[in-house]
Amino acid sequence: MKNKLIELKDLTKNFDDQQVLRGINLDIYENEFLTLLGPSGCGKTTTLRIIAGFEEPSSGEVLFNGIEISKLPPYKREINTVFQKYALFPHLNVEDNIAFGLNLKKVDKSVIAQKVGRMLKMVGLEGFEKRDVTLLSGGQQQRVAIARALVNEPKVLLLDEPLGALDAKIRKNMQSELKKIQREVGITFIYVTHDQEEALSMSDTVVVMNNGEIQQIGSPTDIYNEPENRFVAGFIGESNIIEGHMLQDFLVEWDGFRFECVDKGFPENEEIEVVLRPEDLDIVSPDKAQITGKVISVTFKGVHYEILVETEYRTYMVHTTDYAEVGRKVGLSLGPEDIHVMWKMGAY
């Protein structure tokens, strides 16, 4: 097991009379790429600002290498941040922006020049030393911001929605580049985003937050495949969420159908919710499935079709490469691994 680097213990934060964090507990490990994911207002940015030192928690502790730091000002922390709109210093050129932290520490000029050069190479901006930062493109500014933070060799890099202002294509490139940089420098990245795709593709660990609380912590696959509640399931990808009962271990019932599943440990007859990912459902002929219905809409999505199937009880969304025309009677087949049983929201 890797070493714990940062521990958040029972963090709460109130702004005026509004509670934005309601007891955050989180362990962050060395070399981890951790993403705080959630809709706007969920408290993810506040959590990040508390780690950076721009906010003090109303209660709770922030431990860094086991030492409480929640009262330590930002300039005394071994943590650097890449800001949402980069917050580059417009009066300084690229080189001076990157060298800002080193200059403050009175590092030798030749060492600074060497380090800045290495950073520029890493982010692919060689030759940009004397450029005016306000004249750079969004992607280039982003790279300068990353270089400016990393040149200080922090133990942790915080990134606050750093790709939010970029267009889709550059965003994809930057995602893989960030991941590459993280592996190269080998430090902890704490990344804040509301984009679930970004979170799943880059992170080692995803922390889903909503309404000031952590909903689920896990690897991208865990989060996607085993969402712990309706919120996570709804926020991560598209899902069919169905209310039902857990009859006993490995047997679940909804709409009068009974299915085998892989979940256990619920009380008998517990009211639960079932998540069915659209891509896990298959369209078969009506006689080969328990669930049957009629196709009411077909949309071409590029790689697959999105087909809506209306049954007696509800409408299912299916993602499939097979085509089925509107009006056709179909059956929906699913295996035990395709069924994800969750606790009902608010039941725990």
Add this chain to the structure above:
Amino acid sequence: MKKKKSFFARFYVVICLAFFYLPILVTMFFSFNSSKSLTRFTGFSLRWYNELLQNVEISKAVYVSLSIAVMATVISTVLGTITAIGLTRSRKIVKEILLNVNNMPILNPEIVTAIGLMLLFSSIGMRKGYVTMLLAHIAFCTPYVITSVYPKVRSLDPNLANAAMDLGATPFQALIKVIVPLIKEGIFAGALLAFTMSFDDFVISYFVSGNGVKNISIVVYNMTKRINPTINALSTIVIVVIIIVLVVVNLIPLLARKNTVNMNHRLHHVIGLAAAAVLIGVMIWLGAATNGKHVLKVYNAGEYMDLSLLEQFEEENDCQVVYETFESNEMMYTKLAAGETYDVLIPSDYMIERLIKEEYLQYIDWNLIPNKKNLMEDVQNKSYDPGNRYSCPYFWGTVGILYDKTVVDPEDLKDGWELLRNPKYKGNLYMYDSERDSFMIAMKALGYSMNSTNFDEIEEAYQWLIEQRDTMDPIYAGDDVIDNMISGNKAIAVVYSGDASYIISENENLDYLTPDQGTNLWYDAMVITRDCSETDLAHAFIDFMISEESALSNTEEVGYTPTVESAFEEMKEGDYAGVSSYIPDTENPNNEIFGYQEPKVKQHYAELWTKVKAQ
């Protein structure tokens, strides 16, 4: 069509420029005048620049104005910038309230701020002077800085300061290395505004200053009685300084672009050094000013003393004289009543009578004044202070008619004061804008006492003045009459004898008449206040002023008639030989001295005079 339009556009620009710059050019032009006139150019000379350099009062005032402006600018810029930055981080409601509060001093009439500050300093018992003036300037400059810095700060990414601290900057470093460079245009604009506001402030400075500390505006204001081209010379220098500053300010960015780093560093050093030099200078000056010496506070009418005498007195007695001037006796009384303390005052007869009545004065110990023997008989033991128990005469004279010999028919002079109602000279005369003197003229013309409290007689005098106003179309002038008469702009003016002597010495076409109907025979005298803390020094000062040498140089400089026999005789034969106004008419039994007026009577006169002037 198009051509026509551009002609009007150009014409408009020319008119605007002329309107802005002609007054300045005229001011600069007359600073090189060889004579004293402000309106008639007689030849090129640097005389007034020379006088400016030798005028201790002005060079002190320049120093006060500059040092106050520099320090007020630096301090208010720092305060205002910090406040503006803080404001952007405050809650919305706090921000809005503070911004509105901040606008109040800017929108407020200056006089309200001035009186407020004066009362504040008085109520906390602060000694008025350099420090109070500096504090007041900081107070009224800061809102301007906030107003010009705040929008700049608001336009910044709020994360910039966080970014700097994130990279290891302390809050102070973040401020200096990131925030300040980004808002420097705003700071600079604010500082420039603060400097100009402070440098040319009059109203507030006038009310909060005291103890002889004067800036340029106050000195110029006090000089207006005997306005001369020294003011033009001073203005010209100020204008040139401002032009240089503007040129430098506009050149710096151009130069800085060429070699960024070096220039910035050098500039910082220069600014730092300049600020330090000013601060040190001020401290030395303040230190020198209060070097444990005895201090004598003298309060006199403006332009009414040869100031080199003060230096001489300071040297002889190893003391410091704080010299302040007033516009009118009433203004002096107001300051005294407001609790301001002085040692020696030089008011007029009727005011002395009032001060005696209200117990503001103490007896003069004539044993301490051996030069009493120099005084003329004619000026002693007058009705305002029988036996001269409280006062020592300083200057004296009459009020009379100054007329142009080449215009006024000698026959008409026989009418005395009625000359002022002779339709021949309609539109060709100045009355003196003074309630007492105007009513004196009317009373004397009618054959009444000028101290009359009979409301019927006063009513008659009022009618006399109304008639005169309607038939003669006179101009009710102040001290500008001096320059106008020297320039020969009108034929007749009512003036004080001392001013008349001075005017006649500059324009030989003029002569002075004191009508047989009688006039105001007035005396200004030195008195010692009841609260005087330096009675020995005060007596020494009075004795010094009536020494034969002092009295002579004083009358030479000021032009009024001295109370010292030898000086009077010498001037009568010398500089003012043949100038009738220099010799007050003491023979005429109709001449009177103004006496104390009951408030009720005074009020009545004031109301009537307002009506005369309201047309």
